[in-house]
Amino acid sequence: MTQKPLRLLACGDVEGKFDVLFNRVRTIQKKSGNFDLLLCVGNFFGSTQDAAWEEYRTGSKKAPIQTYVLGANNQETANYFQDADGCELAENITYLGRKGVFTGSSGLQIVYLSGTESLDEPVPAYSFSPKDVSSLRTMLCSAPQFKGVDILLTSPWPKYVGSFGNSSGEVDTKQCGSALISSLAVSLKPRYHFAALEKSYYERLPYRNHVVLQESAQHATRFIALANVGNPEKKKYLYAFSIVPMKLMAVAELVKQPPDVTENPYRESGKQAAAGKQIPAPQEESACQFFFDLNEKQGRKRSSTGRDNKPPHAKHPRKPPQPPGPCWFCLASPEVEKHLVVNIGTHCYLALAKGGLSDDHVLILPIGHYQSVVELSAEVVEEVEKYKDTLKRFFKSRGKRCVLFERNYKSHHLQLQVIPVPLSCCVTDDIKDAFITQAQEQQIELLEIPEHSDIKQIAQPGAAYFYVELDTGEKLFHRIKKNFPLQFGREVLASEAILNIPEKADWRQCQTSKDEEEALARRFRKDFEPFDFTLDD
Secondary structure (H helix, E strand, C coil), X not given: CCCCCEEEEXXXXXXXXXXXXXXXXXXXXXXXXXXXXXXXXXXXXXXXXXXXXXXXXXXXXXXXXXXXXXXXXXXXXXXXXXXXXXXXXXXXXXXXXXXXXXXXXXXXXXXXXXXXXXXXXXXXXXXXXXXXXXXXXXXXXXXXXXXXXXXXXXXXXXXXXXXXXXXXXXCCCCCCCEHHHHHHHHHHCCCEEEECCCCCCEECCCEECXXXXXXXXXXEEEEEECCCCCCCCCCCCEEEEEECCHHHCCHHHHCCCCCCCECCCCCCCCCCCCCCCCCCCCCXXXXXXXXXXXXXXXXXXXXXXXXXXXXXHHCCCCCCCCCCCCCCCCCCCCCCCHHHEEEECCCEEEEECCCCCCCCCEEEEECCXXXXXXXXXXXXXXXXXXXXXXXXXXXXXXXXXXXXXXXXXXXXXXXXXXXXXXXXXXXXXXXXXXXXXXXXXXXXXXXXXXXXXXXXXXXXXXXCXXXXXXXXXXXXEEEXXXXXXXXXXXXXXXXXXXXXXXXXXXXXXXXXXXXXXXXXXXXXXXXXXXXXXXXXC
């Protein structure tokens, strides 16, 4: 049974404008239905005694929703919060406390830290210290299998939150905010982090909580700063969202990365911001992979375009690399089953897969002998990309999307498997989820490659790996260290979640006669002809 999401509201500085806030909440609930909680960050009370609060405190007025607030950020309002452990301030209005964790009956976990940063001793009643942050971190992160928290509530912004993200407007995140909160956000990995105090609305692009290709995929964090209630500039001070507690979510759904996800803003924010737990900067593979052929046998420098340092028309065609022995896939080899070949380019060719998952399951193969995509020369890569784009258009015209994968493990010649999936079967996210879920079930670490990254940036020549590319351009990668199930890619695509043909997971169970293969090849050639770019040459 699917968990029904909780519907929450978050609010910025109320500053004593209780009627403005609660009337707005009533309007929203009348229009959109009831919400479960209202979470208030920043200054809940104004700096002067207000008769408006007396009406709520005495019960003559009542908040229309269960409301949780953070504590004081200044001396003027500290007297409203006498109990450091939290207490009910009025009916439906609860002070959470100086710091701690609130866990609802649904399992939703909300971490709160009241006040502003202070490095002084003794710490004022309206502030938090490094010890407060450290104790929160220890309490939560020492729990076995800690993955993160659902929501983090702080009044100050975290310092550096704007790094790698969209503009934070008039707020300079390198100067404003708390470095201690930045370090806390690094450790707690909240799915949502709300803050206020700057009288500005800022919804940062979501950021990732893992180092790509060094750590397993984790959920993203959304930071939202809210403006003050009833501000004359009409800046957003109330934010509505739905959330399913992370403890009730499937891992594949939880770690799904938003398309606009960025790097973690605190990764290079200085030692003071990440004193608690410095996330290492992404380890960059040598950029020379773009400019040098790292095959030791060739070892000669190429220009940044991937071509030799000669004018385009002066170059001579290079003889394709030759295999050390018999190869089933080198086009010049007598071992090739040429009746399966359906298209031949300058550097690559297309062939129907033997024992394919479908009648139009094809392989993109280099004519010369290359073991993996990583080892391809620039001109071969260019034609591989051309075939990929052409096949996407071809399958799209037939109501299908295509999934591409490569297994550079226990294979001697590059085979890019291209499998069409009817649009009616599922959406791309279903395919991605199926790969991630089945990888986790088999203890395979399948990581998402950043958009626009090249496989050559990630894997060195000779390294064993498995790689998936979806029709959206999203890519998943696994660095094979020991053993790997040879049929993994087929098993996922043949599963009930995708093509629902589990009996075809092993190609050896799907072989047909040569006559049938020849008929399928003739049909594919005819269907593909209108898209055949090799005819343009």
